[in-house]
Amino acid sequence: MAKVSVKAKHQLSETKAYPASSTHLNKALGIATELREHMIAEAAYYLAEHRKFQGGDPEQDWLQAEAEIDRNLRGAPH
Numbered sequence: 001m002a003k004v005s006v007k008a009k010h011q012l013s014e015t016k017a018y019p020a021s022s023t024h025l026n027k028a029l030g031i032a033t034e035l036r037e038h039m040i041a042e043a044a045y046y047l048a049e050h051r052k053f054q055g056g057d058p059e060q061d062w063l064q065a066e067a068e069i070d071r072n073l074r075g076a077p078h
Contacts, residue, residue, distance in 0.1 A: 025070070029070070029074065031073060036073070040062065040065045040066045040069050041062075041065075042065075043065035043068060043069055044058070044061040044062045044064070044065035044066075045061075046065075047061045047064060047065060
């Protein structure tokens, strides 16, 4: 797992791409922000691929993927 310094976490939490709430969630889950974001992006891509990239909404794909990844990281049942 990639280590992220406290200073880097603070800088990431101040950007729009990595809101503070995500940074705190990543810390609680014990995962680096970059790794979690990569996992979500990959899962969102597969959701779009599953429907052959027809229709759908990329933002909804992201939100659905984010919820699924976070459930998996927490160890919650689906």
